[in-house]
Amino acid sequence: MSRKLFIIAGEPSGDLHGANLVKELKRLDPELEIACWGGNKMEKQGAKVLKHIDDLAFMGFVEVVANLFTILKNFKLCKLQIESFKPDAVLLIDYPGFNLRMAEHIKKMDIPVHYYISPQIWAWKESRAKKIKAFVDKVFVILPFEKAFYAKHGIEAEYVGHPLLDEIEKVQDDRLEFCDRNNLDVNRAIISVLPGSRKQEISKILPLVNRLQKALPNYQIVVSKVAWLPQSMYDEALHSDIKLIEGNTYELIRMSEAAVVTSGTATLETAILGTPEVVIYKANALSVILARWLVKIKYISLVNLILDRMAVVELIQGKANHDRLLAELKLILIDGSRRSQVLKDYEDLMNKLGTGGASEIVAKALLKSL
Numbered sequence: 001m002s003r004k005l006f007i008i009a010g011e012p013s014g015d016l017h018g019a020n021l022v023k024e025l026k027r028l029d030p031e032l033e034i035a036c037w038g039g040n041k042m043e044k045q046g047a048k049v050l051k052h053i054d055d056l057a058f059m060g061f062v063e064v065v066a067n068l069f070t071i072l073k074n075f076k077l078c079k080l081q082i083e084s085f086k087p088d089a090v091l092l093i094d095y096p097g098f099n100l101r102m103a104e105h106i107k108k109m110d111i112p113v114h115y116y117i118s119p120q121i122w123a124w125k126e127s128r129a130k131k132i133k134a135f136v137d138k139v140f141v142i143l144p145f146e147k148a149f150y151a152k153h154g155i156e157a158e159y160v161g162h163p164l165l166d167e168i169e170k171v172q173d174d175r176l177e178f179c180d181r182n183n184l185d186v187n188r189a190i191i192s193v194l195p196g197s198r199k200q201e202i203s204k205i206l207p208l209v210n211r212l213q214k215a216l217p218n219y220q221i222v223v224s225k226v227a228w229l230p231q232s233m234y235d236e237a238l239h240s241d242i243k244l245i246e247g248n249t250y251e252l253i254r255m256s257e258a259a260v261v262t263s264g265t266a267t268l269e270t271a272i273l274g275t276p277e278v279v280i281y282k283a284n285a286l287s288v289i290l291a292r293w294l295v296k297i298k299y300i301s302l303v304n305l306i307l308d309r310m311a312v313v314e315l316i317q318g319k320a321n322h323d324r325l326l327a328e329l330k331l332i333l334i335d336g337s338r339r340s341q342v343l344k345d346y347e348d349l350m351n352k353l354g355t356g357g358a359s360e361i362v363a364k365a366l367l368k369s370l
Helices: 012-028 040-044 061-066 068-085 096-108 128-135 146-152 164-168 175-181 199-215 231-235 249-255 265-272 285-294 302-307 322-333 337-353 358-369
Strands: 004-009 033-038 048-052 089-093 113-116 138-141 157-159 190-194 220-225 243-246 256-262 277-281 313-316
Touching (some): 004 012, 004 068, 012 033, 012 040, 012 089, 012 164, 012 358, 033 068, 048 068, 089 358, 096 113, 096 128, 113 358, 138 146, 146 157, 164 358, 175 249, 190 199, 190 249, 199 231, 199 256, 220 231, 220 249, 249 256, 249 265, 256 265, 256 322, 265 337, 313 322, 322 337
Parallel strands (some): 033 048, 089 113, 113 138, 190 220, 190 256, 220 243, 256 277, 277 313
C-alpha cells in the first residue's frame, strides 16, 4: 500500500517551493500519493490540487476581516479533505494564519504534522511558538537565525538551507536571447519592477511605474506580471510603452541593471540573483498602522533581516513616492560606491545562506518519518 502525504500551501512562493519538494519526493518514491492545497507548479510535479492558491491569498488585517466567512469555510473544507484522504502525515508550507490553526485540528486526528518554511514568529506573534511546540512534530527552517530562535523556545528545528538557492541555479544568462524572446531592446538597460502578487499590492505600486519611465528614458522599465491576475488590471494602470512580462521572473531580474521590488520573498530572490534593488511597500493604511504596532522586526526585507543591517533601501508607505524612488534608483544604477556596497552586501548574504539542497533534505526526512 502506497504512502500518503497531504501538503498545505496558500501562496505563490509556497507553490514554488512545494513543487520542488514534490519533485524530489516523487523522484525518491514514485508511488507516494500527494494531495495538496497549492497551485499549478505543484500540480505539474504530480500533486493532486484540491484547493488552488488563487482562492487563498488574503493580505493584511483589513482584508482578512473582510474575507472572514470565506476563510472559515476553507478551514472546514480542509479538515474534511484531510479526513477523507487519510494521509500518513501533513506538511505545512508557510501560510501561518491558516496553517497553525489547521495544525491543531490535524494533531487531534492523530496525524503527524511537519512544517517547512516555518512561520516568521520572530517578527510578530512570538506566542505562536507554544502552538508549534504543541502541534508540530518537526520544523524545517530556511533562514540561518531561525534555528537558534526556535531553540530558545524549546523547539528542535532543522536548518535545511534556503530553497531559492536551488531554484535560482537553473536561471539562464543569455541576454540577447531573452530580449529577443520578450521583444525588448537589447541595447537599453532594463529596470525591472516586481509589484507583488496580490491586487492590493499591485494597485498601489503601478501608478509609480509610469512616472519612472518618463524620468529614465534611456532605460526600459519592465513589469513582472503574475499569471493569475488579468492582463486588463495592468493595461489600465500602465502606459503602452512599458513592457509587461508574464513568467520568466528570475531571468528578468538577472538581466536587469536594477529592480524595484515589493517587500516579500522577491527581495531575497533579487539579492541572490545579484541585482541591486530598492524595496517598496504600500498597503491599506489601517493594515500598516496595525502592522507597525504589532511587528517587532527592524526591517521589512529578508535581505536586511538576514544581514541585520540596512543593505538595501526600504521605502514604506509615504516614503514610497516617485521622487524618493527615483533618487534611490539612480544611486544603484550608476556604477559608483552605493552600487558596489550593495553587491558586496549580497556576497555576505550568500555566505550566510550557505549551500543549497533544501528540497532534497526535506524530502528525505519526510520519507524517513513516513
